[in-house]
Amino acid sequence: MTVATTPRLRRLAGKLTSPLLPEDYLGLVNPLWATSELRGRVESVRWETADAATLEIRPGGAWAGHRPGQWVRIGIDINGVRHWRSYSISSAPSSATGGDRIAITVKAAGLVSEHLVRRVRPGTIIRLDQAAGEFVLPAEPPERVLFLTAGSGITPVMSMLRALARSAETMSGRFPDTVLVHSAPTRRDVIFGAELRRLAARTPNFRLHEQHTRTAGRLGPQELARLVSDLAQRSTWACGPTAMLDALSLDDLHVEHFRPPVPAATGDGGLVRFTTSAVDVRADGATPLLVAGEEAGALLPSGCRMGICFSCVGRLTSGRVRDLRTGEVHGEEGDIIQTCVSAAAGPCSIEL
């Protein structure tokens, strides 16, 4: 550990391990000692509902912590192949004495999430990136807060609620006047249901409304206004499907979208050139550039694969691309494009 922590020692040790890094050998003892590649160990997997589970992860020493509401990119090997996805962190940042674990809560849908929920066992080593995202509470929370969530959209908000609850308990902070309106098909589908109800029971300032859509239907703007009479005075953090978010027009709104990509447009395609990787591949007009590049062997940055996290962006150096969500053909030389939701509209090259 000392070797990995002191830059000068590390440089000297590097002379003994060239062309590898000291951590490539230290990793034989403990894989979490890596600093060039942040890793984590899955400590536990706990079911939340019938199809969602919380994974508790111990990140390596280089983990810089997170703010409540942020997400983290997770890299996991499935059948030998590395896959990256982004997940909201559901745990509160660890207190000074509270250990160094993070939790992500994952709904089993899609290749990677299914794998994380159903097949990953404690002890599995995963890859991590530092936490990111602007869907966060300010250091000094506003007087009145509304959280508006649906399904697994509760996860980043859970991190915020846990942080608020802890600061109210331990640091004589106050719990702001908070309303949570959460939608889920049934009572049993509410992720963190029991914990939320307990928190509401013991926190006078926190009001919880569960909208069980299978029996009560979806939440409309009028119903929301009835539930939260002082809607206009509240700062709102909303996280859920686009349909829900679009239906509610609110002021002072912070939004995190969960939206699957819609491969709307097809057509052109062409020869795609990844200039840094020196990989050329012929891609059709419906395949994301990211997928085309990966299948051709390029090592490309990636994240959510939904057009959200911008981990996958690269500079367009020639040609144009089609946005798979809208079908719009766009792009000029120098534009930063998202490879996960863009397809080739004719021949193009990307600096990746």
Place this chain on the structure above:
Amino acid sequence: MSTTAVLFPADVEDFGRELDKIRDEVIGSLGEQDAKYIRGVIAMQRRLELGGRALLFASWLPPVWVAGTAALATAKILENMEIGHNVLHGQWDWMRDPKIHSMTWEWDFASPADQWKHSHNYIHHTWTNVLGKDRDIGYSAMRVSPEQRWYPIYLAQPLYNVLLALFFEYGIAVYDVELERIPTGEKSPKEALSQLRAIAGKVRRQIIKDYVAFPLVAGPCFLPVLLGNLTANLARNVWAHTIIFCGHFPEGAEVFTEDQLEDETRGDWYVRQLLGSCNIDGGPLLHLMSGNLSHQIEHHLFPDLPSNRYAEIAPRIRALCERFGLPYTSGSLTRQTRSVWKRILRLALPGPPTTPAG
């Protein structure tokens, strides 16, 4: 030129299609077990290296020196051959692990990875055994085919083949800079200079590590550690040279001329790769220590398939060759090495006349 194999064009394409099928099958079945294999080899190689170097710190005892040096030499061979060479071929890129990827890998060899990938993966593997195109043929300085014109300088080739074996990594690194193309204007001196600088950087780092830093850390064992490291590097060089020369120069390996490349189809390419390569018979240990270049034929047919799969497809390739009446050259390490040296010694002298041999 001894093109023993003559196939009708239709047969060549059938042969190619059968090979494509084998390739697709292997690619379709890559998974967890393969990933486990390469990670296992890498972990074993690193432990072996650490163990060897640790033993050398106690190398005032001669048996410990021998054990430490042997472990280090084995680790260096694995690092170059089963790991480095194959990772740089992109055999493991499908795992998308940036730590085991042809775009990020660097090895304990004087050739910088990017220079090697150009000269080896592209030039040698594309133009395998084509006279005037494949620079691996005798490394230009040697006469390994009767088709090459004889000059008196070739009288000395047995001697400089020994020198090449001992200093293989430096020889290859400098050779790949293609200094001979500067006078003809095909290469700019500036480009060559920047390549030589990169090589010098790698050589310097290896020298500091093996001949300065580790001996100094060993204190009183300075000299035995230095000698152990030197021996390990020389052993690795001689072994790599032996395996590589067994791949393309024993009796039976054919060379080709540039005009044979005209209108070459995928099937023709496969046949050329097959005829230009020779396997070495042996057990799993030989395959591992040769970086599976003992399956030189399979490697040249499918340079980017993971090396752990060559042994499994080799019997199928051999059967395919039998079916199409194509030669599949293989022999024991001693036989192939003897054959290589016989050729080098014989061709040091003028002749033999190049009537098409049967």
